[in-house]
Amino acid sequence: MSAAPDTFAQRLLDWFDHSGRHDLPWQHPRTPYRVWLGEIMLQQTQVKTVMPYFERFVGVFPTLPDLAKASLDEVLAQWSGLGYYARARNLHLAARRCVELHGGDLPRDYDALLALPGIGRSTAGAILAQAWGDRFAILDGNVKRVLTRFHGIAGWPNAPVVEKELWAFAQAHLPGTPLSPSRMADYTQAQMDFGATLCTRQNPACMLCVLHSDCVALNEGRVEELPTSRPGKPLPERAALILLAENPAGEILLQRRPPTGIWASLWSLPEAETHEQARAWFSTHLQGDYDHAEALAEIPHTFTHYRLRMHPLRWRTLAARDAVRDNDDLRWVAPTDLVSLGLPAPIRKLLGGLLEK
DNA sequence: AAACCGGGGCG
DNA sequence: CGCCCAGGTTT
Numbered sequence: 134m135s136a137a138p139d140t141f142a143q144r145l146l147d148w149f150d151h152s153g154r155h156d157l158p159w160q161h162p163r164t165p166y167r168v169w170l171g172e173i174m175l176q177q178t179q180v181k182t183v184m185p186y187f188e189r190f191v192g193v194f195p196t197l198p199d200l201a202k203a204s205l206d207e208v209l210a211q212w213s214g215l216g217y218y219a220r221a222r223n224l225h226l227a228a229r230r231c232v233e234l235h236g237g238d239l240p241r242d243y244d245a246l247l248a249l250p251g252i253g254r255s256t257a258g259a260i261l262a263q264a265w266g267d268r269f270a271i272l273d274g275n276v277k278r279v280l281t282r283f284h285g286i287a288g289w290p291n292a293p294v295v296e297k298e299l300w301a302f303a304q305a306h307l308p309g310t311p312l313s314p315s316r317m318a319d320y321t322q323a324q325m326d327f328g329a330t331l332c333t334r335q336n337p338a339c340m341l342c343v344l345h346s347d348c349v350a351l352n353e354g355r356v357e358e359l360p361t362s363r364p365g366k367p368l369p370e371r372a373a374l375i376l377l378a379e380n381p382a383g384e385i386l387l388q389r390r391p392p393t394g395i396w397a398s399l400w401s402l403p404e405a406e407t408h409e410q411a412r413a414w415f416s417t418h419l420q421g422d423y424d425h426a427e428a429l430a431e432i433p434h435t436f437t438h439y440r441l442r443m444h445p446l447r448w449r450t451l452a453a454r455d456a457v458r459d460n461d462d463l464r465w466v467a468p469t470d471l472v473s474l475g476l477p478a479p480i481r482k483l484l485g486g487l488l489e490k
Numbered sequence: 491a492a493a494c495c496g497g498g499g500c501g
Numbered sequence: 502c503g504c505c506c507a508g509g510t511t512t
Contacts, residue, residue: 176496177509216509253497274495293503362493395507438506478509
């Protein structure tokens with residue numbers, strides 16, 4: 134006897150045909166480069182936000198070799214405002230590796246994709262399935278939510294043991310009979326669309342759900358409690374002084390952050406932990422009176438792992454010491470040029486608020 | 491304020 | 502592997 138057919142994929146495909154998204158820019162044309170770029174941009178950002186950035190980005194860098202040829206600063210300028218700048222750095226580095234190692238194309242090979250920076254299991258599968266129609270599973274946040282509910286799986290989805298189980302189900306749901314490449318791509322998009330628009334975190338549209346008859350969470354009344362949320366833990370706190378120096382031309386002194394740690398390699402305002410440190414930095418780089426600072430309102434910023442309370446100090450019409458010129462790590466930037474730099478979101482917000490006045 | 495999230499990196 | 506880190510938006 135044969136097992137009952139798993140119609141999970143077929144039902145999602147049917148749903149996709151009438152309710153999925155068919156007009157996403159990376160679907161037309163669905164080339165490996167465009168699919169990759171779309172996947173990276175979508176990693177922590179919603180479709181609506183991504184669309185204009187995607188169009189602009191492929192306008193400036195139409196092909197992978199174009200991207201590889203560009204400087205990192207040019208890439209970051211196009212990324213500016215999207216956030217999560219590590220994605221842009223990885224994208225740029227991966228493009229250069231593709232030129233070195235793969236003739237300027239993305240490799241059509243799971244392990245080779247996985248070896249590229251910024252591409253993990255899910256993104257590698259999504260690229261192969263969408264660009265080539267190859268039979269690979271994905272497991273992004275949307276799919277995790279759908280599968281935890283459909284199979285009634287408790288436990289935080291990112292816990293290793295749960296995630297392993299979810300991958301197994303994602304594999305098991307791959308269509309048993311081969312789909313055409315274009316339908317395999319549709320199935321992949323269907324899973325993401327389904328989670329994003331129907332099986333949403335709150336108020337999922339179970340009445341309209343094509344899987345509802347077999348959904349364990351729905352049948353057991355556990356839709357609201359799945360997926361299990363992350364186990365909580367108290368956040369440590371850290372404070373920092375943020376130095377905002379303006380010269381007579383109204384330019385702002387920016388410093389490039391170190392290549393590791395928070396906001397790696399991004400331009401930001403100089404930062405110090407204590408007034409002693411801040412004063413020392415001030416006296417080696419600037420002429421003026423440290424104690425003349427105007428203290429601006431505290432900026433609270435919460436990361437997943439700690440809370441950062443930033444205390445900005447502002448000086449106007451300062452001059453730099455002669456030794457301090459624009460260099461690789463320090464530069465005066467006009468307010469109008471700030472938009473073209475990848476600034477950390479809270480710093481961008483602080484400076485943006487200042488300039489409006 | 492808290493939840494969310496796919497990948498990097500380290501032991 | 503298993504575990505923690507890193508950001509910035511959504512809710």
